[in-house]
């Protein structure tokens with residue numbers, strides 16, 4: 001294990017419940033892989049390339065099996081840099097609160113930038129093929145409500161979405177640590193659930 005990419009998708013810094021749990025994951029991970037480089041990418045702090053008309057033209061060129069050249073290639077430099085940073089990691093940790101039943105918009109922006117044909121997936125005669133193979137991912141989320149019951153599970157569009165989108169890229173070994181409820185049932189329940197999530201995060205990191 002040479003490199004872990006930690007994708008941070010909350011703007012709340014030290015206040016963040018999600019990052020409070022991720023800290024425990026990272027401590028256990030660092031003890032297991034002391035030489036491993038940890039690359040922190042905060043999608044709320046780093047400037048992500050916009051998907052301009054030109055860049056989208058480039059995407060369709062790639063989807064059509066063409067190579068990028070000239071100004072299309074030039075316009076893709078920033079996208080390729082973000083993708084290369086993603087692909088250079090051996091494993092991934094995503095820290096993301098639930099926002100409106102799904103993921104924070106900056107994480108969606110990041111996914112829209114990296115999930116590109118020829119880099120993360122390709123279409124074959126047998127259907128789409130994910131190109132990121134053999135890499136593990138842990139995803140730590142926290143939610144104001146609790147989406148772990150039979151009645152509420154259908155409102156969780158965060159875990160299923162992330163499983164589909166990264167599964168499409170070939171990453172299928174994904175462990176979720178969902179801390180919930182963080183707001184709906186008061187501070188005592190929150191503290192209890194954070195403690196449980198930390199214990200699970202430690203266990204998952206130790207077997208990562």
Ligand SMILES: Cc1cc2nc3c(=O)[nH]c(=O)nc-3n(C[C@H](O)[C@H](O)[C@H](O)COP(=O)(O)O)c2cc1C
Nearest residue numbers: 010016017018097098099100101142143144145182
């Ligand atoms: C913009 C926004 C939207 C939110 N939407 C939801 C939601 O749909 N469901 C939910 O259970 N909690 C929602 N929450 C609550 C957060 O998921 C919860 O407080 C979480 O623990 C915050 O994580 P953080 O401290 O790491 O930022 C929302 C919070 C914000 C700021």
